[in-house]
Every structure is written in structure tokens, then in C-alpha cells.
Amino acid sequence: MKIENVQEFLMTTGIDLALKVLAAIAFWIIGRWLIGKVVRLIQAAMGRNNVDPTLTKYVGSIIAVALNIALVLGILGYFGIQTTSIAAMLAGAGVAVGVAWSGLLAHFAAGAFLLVLRPFKVGDFISAGGTVGTVQEIGLFATTIITPDNVLTVVGNNKLFSDNIQNFSALPVRRVERIAQLANGVDPLDAIARLKAAVATIPNVATDPAPEITLLDFRLEGPQIAVRPYTHTDHYWQVWFDTNEAIARVGAEAGWPAPASSHRVQQLPA
Known part of the structure; x- marks a missing residue:
């Protein structure tokens, strides 16, 4: 050329x-x-x-x-x-x-079902597909969730739809479950009265249903008190930590001893 x-x-x-x-x-x-x-x-x-x-x-x-x-x-x-x-x-x-890629189509179909059946929506705090967090977006094939430690997590829609879904935002309040371990010798009824008064002052604790402060169990260390206030899911962790502080503060003010296991060893005569 x-x-x-x-x-x-x-x-x-x-x-x-x-x-x-x-x-x-x-x-x-x-x-x-x-x-x-x-x-x-x-x-x-x-x-x-x-x-x-x-x-x-x-x-x-x-x-x-x-x-x-x-x-x-x-x-x-x-x-x-x-x-x-x-x-x-x-x-x-x-x-x-x-x-x-039938799996990809399964994710697409699951996304459509999630929109129709609406087990959760954007902004809800859920546990599904092995992930716990706030729903940021429901996409064509995957759902974006922000975990409590601020990590963006993308979960396939089919995994969410085929697994158990817990929606913590669906109901007005959820229960915070804590346990106050008392030492032997501490009056559990007096402890219940003190804890009720302390929990009632915690911000964002719901009055309906009222906090449940009850005698839960007896262990070697001493009686156990179930401390269960209710709150909106947005304030869950704040109430969780404040309840821990209230238990510690009440125990310190009442002078409760630290719980410890006690064993008695008895030697039989030969």
C-alpha cells in the first residue's frame, strides 16, 4: 500500500x-x-x-x-x-x-416481594439475613443496611426474604432486658422498690407499658432482679446504658455488697 x-x-x-x-x-x-x-x-x-x-x-x-x-x-x-x-x-x-444467573433473578423477584409485602421499609431497624441495622435502601437486587457500628452492609434481597425478619421499628416500643445480680443477704423486695424509682427517672423510658422490675431467680451469688424498661427503638441503646448506670448507682447508694459465690466445705469424721 x-x-x-x-x-x-x-x-x-x-x-x-x-x-x-x-x-x-x-x-x-x-x-x-x-x-x-x-x-x-x-x-x-x-x-x-x-x-x-x-x-x-x-x-x-x-x-x-x-x-x-x-x-x-x-x-x-x-x-x-x-x-x-x-x-x-x-x-x-x-x-x-x-x-x-438464576440467583440474580431470585434477588430481583425477592426485592419486588419485599415492596409488596412490606415486612420493613427504609429507616426501619431490622435483623435479617444475619445483619442487624437500619435499612438505608431497598435496591433491585440487594438491600443496603447501616449497622449500629456505622458499617454499610449490602445484603442480597433473596437472602433477606428467605430468612427470618425481625423489625424492631414495627411496634411503638421495645423492651430493654437487664439483670441486677444481688448478693446474699440483700433484701430483694427493697431492691425492687429502689430500682423501680431509679428506672422511672431515666429519660425516654415508656410509661405504657410500665417498666418490669421483678424477682427473676435465685443463684449461688444471691437473688437476681429482672430490670426491663420499655422504650422506642431510637432510644434503645441510651436506655440500655442508663439502666446499667441506674443499677450500679442504686447498689452503691444502698451499700449493697458485691455478689460472690459461697461454698461450705464440711469434713466428715472418719
């Missing part, structure tokens, strides 16, 4: 191809920006109409995926590639991928 022919090819076809590539990149950047804006506008409109945040994020994810596929097909059409054949190929590939 002569050098003149190569130069002519680069000056015509090469420049035209480079312009198309630059145009495709520009279309992709602008298209992605427009897709993000459209999704945000739709989610904002749904929010103004008091649509559930869980459904809002789920619909936004579906729209974003559909528009991105349309954008890719549009760019391919700009290059002169027959999008009908591409669409047929994508459909065939989708069937093949669906058969190979």
Missing part, C-alpha cells in the same frame, strides 16, 4: 471515525447527566406526593437501568449499527444470563 493511500485513508475515514467516537463520548456524558436529572425529578415528584421512600428508590433504580440501556442503543445506532439486531442479541443474552 502506498503512503499516499494511507494518508488519504487517515485524512478521510480516520478523522470521520475519530469525530464519531468523540461524539459518542459526548452523548454518553450528556445522556448520563440527563438520566440522573430525570431520575431525581421523578423521585422528587413521588416524594411530594408522599410516596413511600422505599418504593421511590426502587422505581428510580428501574428507570435508571431502562434509560441507560436506551442510551447505549442510541449510541450504537449513531454508529450505524442495527439496533434491532442488537436488541435481539441482548434479549437472547438476557435469557442465557437469566438461566446461568
Whole structure:
């Protein structure tokens, strides 16, 4: 091939191809920006109409995926590639991928069931799929949960849906369970009266149902008092720690001795 022919090819076809590539990149950047804006506008409109945040994020994810596929097909059409054949190929590939990745489709179906059955919603504090935390988002295939130690955890929807789900935010209050271990010789009835008065002063403790302060058990160390105040799940850990402090403070003010196991060894005569 002569050098003149190569130069002519680069000056015509090469420049035209480079312009198309630059145009495709520009279309992709602008298209992605427009897709993000459209999704945000739709989610904002749904929010103004008091649509559930869980459904809002789920619909936004579906729209974003559909528009991105349309954008890719549009760019391919700009290059002169027959999008009908591409669409047929994508459909065939989708069937093949669906058969190979049935688990992914199971996550998608589980996400739809989670939205319909609504065992929890965004903002609820749950225990499911081996994870405990606050639901941040229910996505197409996975749910994002923020654990109490502030770790972002992504759990597959099918794992959540097929496992036991505990929703700690579904009811107005939940119970905090603590145990006050008394020493032998401490009057448990007096301890119950003191602990009732102390727990009643803890902030955010619910009055209905009232805190349960009862004699739980007898051990070698001494009697055990069950200390069970109720509170909203948002204040659970605050009430938990304040209850521990109340037990320690009441014991110190009453002068209770530290509980300890006692054993008596008796030697029988030979």
C-alpha cells in the first residue's frame, strides 16, 4: 500500500471515525447527566406526593437501568449499527444470563416481594439475613443496611426474604432486658422498690407499658432482679446504658455488697 493511500485513508475515514467516537463520548456524558436529572425529578415528584421512600428508590433504580440501556442503543445506532439486531442479541443474552444467573433473578423477584409485602421499609431497624441495622435502601437486587457500628452492609434481597425478619421499628416500643445480680443477704423486695424509682427517672423510658422490675431467680451469688424498661427503638441503646448506670448507682447508694459465690466445705469424721 502506498503512503499516499494511507494518508488519504487517515485524512478521510480516520478523522470521520475519530469525530464519531468523540461524539459518542459526548452523548454518553450528556445522556448520563440527563438520566440522573430525570431520575431525581421523578423521585422528587413521588416524594411530594408522599410516596413511600422505599418504593421511590426502587422505581428510580428501574428507570435508571431502562434509560441507560436506551442510551447505549442510541449510541450504537449513531454508529450505524442495527439496533434491532442488537436488541435481539441482548434479549437472547438476557435469557442465557437469566438461566446461568438464576440467583440474580431470585434477588430481583425477592426485592419486588419485599415492596409488596412490606415486612420493613427504609429507616426501619431490622435483623435479617444475619445483619442487624437500619435499612438505608431497598435496591433491585440487594438491600443496603447501616449497622449500629456505622458499617454499610449490602445484603442480597433473596437472602433477606428467605430468612427470618425481625423489625424492631414495627411496634411503638421495645423492651430493654437487664439483670441486677444481688448478693446474699440483700433484701430483694427493697431492691425492687429502689430500682423501680431509679428506672422511672431515666429519660425516654415508656410509661405504657410500665417498666418490669421483678424477682427473676435465685443463684449461688444471691437473688437476681429482672430490670426491663420499655422504650422506642431510637432510644434503645441510651436506655440500655442508663439502666446499667441506674443499677450500679442504686447498689452503691444502698451499700449493697458485691455478689460472690459461697461454698461450705464440711469434713466428715472418719
